[in-house]
Amino acid sequence: MSIVNSKSFYQTEGGTLPLDALTYVEREADQQLYQFARSTEGNSRVCFVLAPRQTGKSSLMVRTAKRLMEENLICARINIHEFAGVESERVLWFSLLDEICKQLPLPELNLPECLKKLWNRKTDLAPGLQFKNFLLEEILSKMAAEKLVIFIDEIQDLVDLKLQNVFFGVIRNLSDQTDKPELKKLAFVLLGVAKPSDLLTSTSYTLNLGDRIELGRLTTEQCRPLLLGLEKVTTAPAATLTRILHWTGGQPFLTQVICHLVATGNRIEDSAQIEAQVDRVVTEKIITDWRRQDRQSHLQEIENWFTKVENSRKPEKLKTLGLYREILAQSPIDFWQNDPRHWDLLISGLVTKEENRLQVANQIYTQVFDRNWITKTETLLEDNMPEPFSTIYDRDVFILIDQSASMRLRDADTEDQTRYEYLKEVIMSHVGAILSEQSPENRNQAICDEVTAYFFSSKRNIVGPYSVRNVERVKSLFLENPPKMKTFIAPTLEKCIDTWVQKGKPAGRGAFFIIYTDGLFDDEREFIECISQACQNINSHKQAKFIVLGLGQEIDKFNFLNLDFNTNNALPFNVLVFDLINEIEDGIIECLERQLREDPIDADRVPEWVKMEFPDFVEKLKQVRSQNA
Numbered sequence: 001m002s003i004v005n006s007k008s009f010y011q012t013e014g015g016t017l018p019l020d021a022l023t024y025v026e027r028e029a030d031q032q033l034y035q036f037a038r039s040t041e042g043n044s045r046v047c048f049v050l051a052p053r054q055t056g057k058s059s060l061m062v063r064t065a066k067r068l069m070e071e072n073l074i075c076a077r078i079n080i081h082e083f084a085g086v087e088s089e090r091v092l093w094f095s096l097l098d099e100i101c102k103q104l105p106l107p108e109l110n111l112p113e114c115l116k117k118l119w120n121r122k123t124d125l126a127p128g129l130q131f132k133n134f135l136l137e138e139i140l141s142k143m144a145a146e147k148l149v150i151f152i153d154e155i156q157d158l159v160d161l162k163l164q165n166v167f168f169g170v171i172r173n174l175s176d177q178t179d180k181p182e183l184k185k186l187a188f189v190l191l192g193v194a195k196p197s198d199l200l201t202s203t204s205y206t207l208n209l210g211d212r213i214e215l216g217r218l219t220t221e222q223c224r225p226l227l228l229g230l231e232k233v234t235t236a237p238a239a240t241l242t243r244i245l246h247w248t249g250g251q252p253f254l255t256q257v258i259c260h261l262v263a264t265g266n267r268i269e270d271s272a273q274i275e276a277q278v279d280r281v282v283t284e285k286i287i288t289d290w291r292r293q294d295r296q297s298h299l300q301e302i303e304n305w306f307t308k309v310e311n312s313r314k315p316e317k318l319k320t321l322g323l324y325r326e327i328l329a330q331s332p333i334d335f336w337q338n339d340p341r342h343w344d345l346l347i348s349g350l351v352t353k354e355e356n357r358l359q360v361a362n363q364i365y366t367q368v369f370d371r372n373w374i375t376k377t378e379t380l381l382e383d384n385m386p387e388p389f390s391t392i393y394d395r396d397v398f399i400l401i402d403q404s405a406s407m408r409l410r411d412a413d414t415e416d417q418t419r420y421e422y423l424k425e426v427i428m429s430h431v432g433a434i435l436s437e438q439s440p441e442n443r444n445q446a447i448c449d450e451v452t453a454y455f456f457s458s459k460r461n462i463v464g465p466y467s468v469r470n471v472e473r474v475k476s477l478f479l480e481n482p483p484k485m486k487t488f489i490a491p492t493l494e495k496c497i498d499t500w501v502q503k504g505k506p507a508g509r510g511a512f513f514i515i516y517t518d519g520l521f522d523d524e525r526e527f528i529e530c531i532s533q534a535c536q537n538i539n540s541h542k543q544a545k546f547i548v549l550g551l552g553q554e555i556d557k558f559n560f561l562n563l564d565f566n567t568n569n570a571l572p573f574n575v576l577v578f579d580l581i582n583e584i585e586d587g588i589i590e591c592l593e594r595q596l597r598e599d600p601i602d603a604d605r606v607p608e609w610v611k612m613e614f615p616d617f618v619e620k621l622k623q624v625r626s627q628n629a
Helices: 028-038 057-070 089-103 111-121 127-140 158-160 162-178 181-185 224-230 237-248 252-263 271-287 295-307 309-330 340-347 362-367 371-383 420-434 471-480 489-505 523-535 556-563 587-594 608-613 615-628
Strands: 046-050 074-079 148-153 184-193 350-355 358-360 395-402 451-456 462-468 512-515 542-549 576-580
Touching: 028 046, 046 057, 046 576, 057 074, 057 148, 057 184, 074 089, 089 111, 089 127, 089 162, 127 162, 127 181, 148 471, 158 162, 162 184, 181 184, 181 271, 184 224, 184 556, 224 237, 224 252, 237 252, 237 271, 237 362, 252 295, 271 362, 295 309, 295 340, 295 371, 309 340, 309 358, 309 371, 340 362, 340 542, 395 420, 395 489, 420 451, 420 471, 420 512, 420 587, 451 471, 462 471, 489 512, 489 523, 512 556, 523 542, 542 556, 542 587, 556 576, 556 608, 608 615
Parallel strands: 046 184, 074 148, 148 184, 395 451, 395 512, 512 542, 542 576
Antiparallel strands: 350 358, 451 462
16 A cells, blocks of 8 residues: 555545645535525425545535535534444434434524433334424424535445435435425435445335435546646646546546646656656556555455445346446446446446446546456356355245135144135235345345235136235235135146246246145146156256145145155156145244255255154155265
């Protein structure tokens, strides 16, 4: 790491520029943010500044706040970094209010003490509602100033705290309300390094709740404050700055750094030497051996954006790198608002958007993050990626419900209910768990957004598909589809498999086919053949799983166990699993996860009830496994 001169005229240490820094460069964003914060017209109360690191977000915030306060507006500046460890919504909203109260120059209201007294009096209210009420009743309605502007920096940390959805839900509510005149005094400015899709994972809200300000790159005209430092080494500072911007593309931090390197280097005696001198400085001090010379880890942070990610996000990063390769080869390309890869590249800083087209941000990045770098980074990601389909997440889930006449029976397994009534409650529980389960590594990833349901009985008529997005839908489906007669499953299962092969599989999604039944199937041979044919479309037992969950005392357990452990080699893969509904003590999620373990014939995965009821069968499995070891 090169040593940086702390006394430099230029800001080379990163972070927020001091308010008295002569090298601050104003952009259109400065006036846009000021106008937004200053305005009391209209209903727009939220503004986003989403941009890569070291692009001037914090400096913009500090200067805008100073300018507003000089005009007697009230500002509060909050950094979410300081909220590390916050675990609950209640603590988040109290902490935000506490910071706001401490910063507001309203001693007559004694806001910190007022907050402490009122907060714990209304614990029956939702924390977000308490936050809103306190803002309205104790601050906005009592302050004389015409505007309160709340700047919240590093909002991407809300994602790590897993509180982004509740936060934006409340902000949305405040933004939408038009019946409270006091709210015209309120404005939020939210700044951070994040894609819109990262900030909001709930489908209940949208980020289209305010203005967006793009920082943009620095232009030659805007950079006139930087000329003063260059005058020490050249009689043509403007031409020198133009060549510096040729390399940096107006990236704020890099521009300051190279200005510093040129200003503290050899004097440029002849204007004809400007290009050669600047090019040499950039090549020797920035690009060559960049990892060692990287100031403030600027370039390393861009690489980390792609490599220092959770396993579940590595496929996404590979797709983004593929797009970057395309831009590098044929820049620019059209920007698509709804393409997450485009946002990923923008927030990484590697590309910029000019006239709604994406291009590599500058010549330095072009040389550092070249095709060789792309290839090495892709290899690194691929070598460290988890095995495909190794988790239960991002799958198509089909449930097939036995609609045979025997479902009207009652037995010990279902207590005083019919099997069908009992099964309805079981499936409601399972569907609720499946739809709400999120990956612990990536909160944007769930098993699925909807479950596809079918009822099977008839040999000819397929009952379904039904899209199930909540448990209430399960309840209504059972009322609409009472038990009928036989138990033919093959036509329905074949329909489910075809749907997955045509839609889910091409999109890289695995599948769970969960079959609820109380007995053998009238078309067992066709059922086995259907699964056997499905195995021709997969290359791993983890890609598709057929899970038979049995109910009732008439079910032929031993027959299903033979299919489960494939003792007769009826299936090319061990993709069929059998268990009893009342024996899944840890719930459907654990049941699904258990099916993806490495060795599907491992006797250690045999359920406890099987070990007790069929000990000879378990011993046989152990012998088979030892012979195959």
